[in-house]
Amino acid sequence: LRAAYLVGCDGGRSTIRKATGIEFAGWDPTMSWMIAEVEMSEEPAWGFRSNASGIHALGKIEGGRKVGVVLTEPRLEARGEPTLRELSEALTAVYGTDFGVHSPTWLSRFTDMTRQATAYRDRRVLLAGDAAHIHPPMGGQGLNTGVQDAMNLGWKLAQIIKGTSPQSLLDSYHAERHPVAARVLRNTMAQVALRRTDDRSKALADTVAELLGMDEARKKIAAEMSGLGVHYDLGEGHPLLGRRIPDLDLTTAGGLLRVFTLLHDARPVLLNLGEPGRLDIAPWADRVRQIDAGYAGIWDLPALGTVVSPDAVLIRPDGYVAWAGAGTQQGLVDALTTWFGPPATAG
């Protein structure tokens, strides 16, 4: 099999990453958890429970017919999948009973191993998802980050393969996505530290909890963990630059339209919110869809708050703003060329 490009989306143990020789730098695990989906013949103690080992949880699956179990292990166990007997013993150690655990659908174990590929690209090989970054699951950020990698990479690769953009466009993949996952690694490592049960860690966790009682701190962390606060460094300009376009309700000649529906084709969109027909992007008309629309509301962004309303926005296929103008078209041609290739020549 020969291919022009290879994208390693083959998980944390990525064969492609290893074969390419890309370093997976980071931290060995310090803690491990058992995780399982089981049945129990007795009513379990639903919810969270804390003891000297850490936090444990029993949750209802399928209305309580099955039980989702997560148990913090008293010491690091990185030995692969646990047995039902080990789970039973671990439940008894925490709850004094195993609640008659039986019939596991699956049993597994995860750790706080935290690593990131030092390069997301080596010539024609690229990495995405867990192949590029692994971290503890706190905050449910892993899949989210991997899907965003794919969204960031897909349209760039398509343009290069179609010949509309030069190979150098691929450099922006590592430049944009590596810092995002580095922050995810950082916040998940912090969450592991905050879950430690010694008195000093508890004091730190209480202090952080107080800070998160403040709107600004809470909004910033929530924006970061949800991925809505991602800001690619695309240089100086309007605050929207490099940020995810909000899903605005637009008025158009054809009726009401949500911005995200314009992105379903995975093609770039130039949103003209000023006088209809005033923007001329004829040399990119084969690649960039232009929409004349109206929007009367405020522009409110996660973590950033309200920003100056732009009168035109160039949106990349991944939903990030490549250019925004407020009373000026300065920089539009450069942004079109950078992201969607050089202008088509007439004739």
Ligand SMILES: Cc1cc2nc3c(=O)[nH]c(=O)nc-3n(C[C@H](O)[C@H](O)[C@H](O)COP(=O)(O)OP(=O)(O)OC[C@H]3O[C@@H](n4cnc5c(N)ncnc54)[C@H](O)[C@@H]3O)c2cc1C
């Ligand atoms: C307990 C736990 C809870 C989590 N909760 C969340 C959550 O709530 N939200 C969230 O966003 N993330 C969560 N995550 C993280 C999430 O599961 C991962 O980030 C995500 O599954 C990674 O997706 P991926 O496609 O990159 O890799 P994987 O899911 O590992 O998929 C890789 C695929 O490649 C295949 N593969 C590997 N090698 C080869 C090969 N040589 N040939 C062919 N196929 C191959 C594998 O079989 C696999 O199907 C959680 C993780 C854990 C452990």
